[in-house]
Amino acid sequence: MKIDLKKYEIWFVTGSQHLYGPETLKQVKENANQISRHLDRQKEIPVKIRFKGVLTTAEEILGLIRDVNQSEKCIGLITWMHTFSPAKMWIGGLKILSKPLLHFHTQFNERIPWNTIDMDFMNLNQTAHGGREFGFINTRLRRSRKVIVGHWQDATAIGKIADWSRVVLAWADSQTMKIARFGDNMREVAVTEGDKVSAQIQFGYSVNGYGMGDLAEHIAAIKPGEIGKLLDTYEEEYQVANILGKKGRKRKSLEEAGRIELGIRSFLEQGNFTAFTDTFENLHGLKQLPGIAVQRVMQEGYGFGAEGDWKTAALVRSMKVMAQGLSGGNSFMEDYTYHFDPGNMQVLGAHMLEICPSITSNRPSCEIHPLSIGGKADPVRLVFDADPGEALNASIVDMGNRFRLLINTVTGKSPEEKLPKLPVARVLWEAHPNLPEAATAWILAGGAHHTCYSQNIKVEQMEDFAEMAGIECVVIDRETSISRLKQDLRNNAIYYGLQDL
Numbered sequence: 046m047k048i049d050l051k052k053y054e055i056w057f058v059t060g061s062q063h064l065y066g067p068e069t070l071k072q073v074k075e076n077a078n079q080i081s082r083h084l085d086r087q088k089e090i091p092v093k094i095r096f097k098g099v100l101t102t103a104e105e106i107l108g109l110i111r112d113v114n115q116s117e118k119c120i121g122l123i124t125w126m127h128t129f130s131p132a133k134m135w136i137g138g139l140k141i142l143s144k145p146l147l148h149f150h151t152q153f154n155e156r157i158p159w160n161t162i163d164m165d166f167m168n169l170n171q172t173a174h175g176g177r178e179f180g181f182i183n184t185r186l187r188r189s190r191k192v193i194v195g196h197w198q199d200a201t202a203i204g205k206i207a208d209w210s211r212v213v214l215a216w217a218d219s220q221t222m223k224i225a226r227f228g229d230n231m232r233e234v235a236v237t238e239g240d241k242v243s244a245q246i247q248f249g250y251s252v253n254g255y256g257m258g259d260l261a262e263h264i265a266a267i268k269p270g271e272i273g274k275l276l277d278t279y280e281e282e283y284q285v286a287n288i289l290g291k292k293g294r295k296r297k298s299l300e301e302a303g304r305i306e307l308g309i310r311s312f313l314e315q316g317n318f319t320a321f322t323d324t325f326e327n328l329h330g331l332k333q334l335p336g337i338a339v340q341r342v343m344q345e346g347y348g349f350g351a352e353g354d355w356k357t358a359a360l361v362r363s364m365k366v367m368a369q370g371l372s373g374g375n376s377f378m379e380d381y382t383y384h385f386d387p388g389n390m391q392v393l394g395a396h397m398l399e400i401c402p403s404i405t406s407n408r409p410s411c412e413i414h415p416l417s418i419g420g421k422a423d424p425v426r427l428v429f430d431a432d433p434g435e436a437l438n439a440s441i442v443d444m445g446n447r448f449r450l451l452i453n454t455v456t457g458k459s460p461e462e463k464l465p466k467l468p469v470a471r472v473l474w475e476a477h478p479n480l481p482e483a484a485t486a487w488i489l490a491g492g493a494h495h496t497c498y499s500q501n502i503k504v505e506q507m508e509d510f511a512e513m514a515g516i517e518c519v520v521i522d523r524e525t526s527i528s529r530l531k532q533d534l535r536n537n538a539i540y541y542g543l544q545d546l
């Protein structure tokens with residue numbers, strides 16, 4: 046299931062006023078149009094950038110922002126103050142703006158034209174202070190927004206706009222996301238629980254519970270011919286173990302796994318769901334815990350959380366939307382086991398089965414092994430090592446009066462030894478700043494054992510996402526010190542406590 050990126054637009058407007066006369070305004074419009082078109086041409090920016098004109102009065106601004114709010118295509122707004130746009134006239138519009146805002150603090154000319162600069166040039170090109178007027182009113186209105194500074198042809202500035210656009214896409218997607226929750230929470234587990242009403246208010250997504258019988262019906266309705274075709278795909282894409290091959294004695298288990306995959310797809314498509322959870326404790330009507338099925342649909346862009354973890358399912362979906370079309374992947378993940386070797390400390394991340402193949406460029410092997418918990422038949426799964434490289438783990442926890450997004454930057458490593466007996470997909474990483482401090486910080490911040498592991502989303506994008514959602518964000522990276530983190534957590538407690546008053 047892909048996301049149609051080109052159906053979405055981010056609108057670009059320029060603020061000015063009538064003080065400078067029609068000639069200047071005409072030039073402002075031409076320049077703004079040129080910048081907007083330049084941004085629209087950048088392949089890096091995944092959505093359409095559409096120029097919506099120069100705004101010079103409070104009425105025009107309010108009208109435009111009503112259109113932004115109303116439009117199904119428009120998911121965000123970029124503003125640029127080419128000249129000086131007195132910001133009192135922005136108050137009415139900004140007060141009602143309901144979509145993410147980017148204040149692009151750029152300037153038409155890259156360099157000062159030393160030999161020709163005169164007062165006409167100065168009047169036309171005054172973003173340096175025009176942007177400050179606009180900045181003030183947003184700050185005065187306590188409006189969260191992104192500020193990007195740089196010349197409009199500069200690769201770094203364009204890259205930041207591209208990154209932000211991806212977050213805006215995920216935010217738009219989250220507003221209508223529907224999560225299917227098969228079964229409930231794994232019994233007595235705390236961190237995977239949370240307030241679904243608060244989550245819907247904060248993130249937009251809805252969490253819908255279903256009994257396993259609802260899914261089992263879809264699985265039972267799958268025809269053998271469809272399963273045969275899917276098994277051919279497995280043979281093409283994976284190194285299928287002999288025991289699961291056409292003449293293998295566990296062939297039936299592979300057929301059952303294929304049936305489960307088709308049933309899950311059928312259920313999700315029919316209900317328009319883009320994320321889901323299951324739990325190995327509640328599989329009534331299923332012969333095996335969905336393994337390869339979850340792995341394959343996650344790879345296509347569905348969010349997933351195990352053991353009823355709907356917060357992680359939603360996060361995985363949002364990060365997959367952000368990452369659409371980028372190299373590298375995003376997967377549901379769990380911190381499993383430590384390697385406390387002094388000088389080479391690592392974390393082994395894995396799950397019982399459900400790691401997304403988007404994080405490997407190797408050909409996964411398709412295997413069957415006992416699960417040893419859950420009491421069902423042996424499940425089929427894809428086994429692989431994730432690609433090494435810079436990555437992050439992100440987790441959302443429910444703090445009772447707020448959600449907290451916790452991020453830890455890590456470096457993915459190739460395993461130094463083979464793991465011949467480990468029957469699941471896995472990742473090895475070095476946590477930043479180092480394993481003892483990263484794990485201390487994560488535990489003090491209440492981070493879950495479930496995360497989304499990302500090879501292509503930046504910390505800044507996750508921070509932007511948290512800001513759009515209006516939730517707390519805590520970052521553990523190479524700069525983290527435990528004493529400062531503890532103080533940050535105390536400061537945040539006051540900040541969010543005050544918001545409750």
Ligand code: MN
Nearest residue numbers: 351352379495
């Ligand atoms: Mn788990």
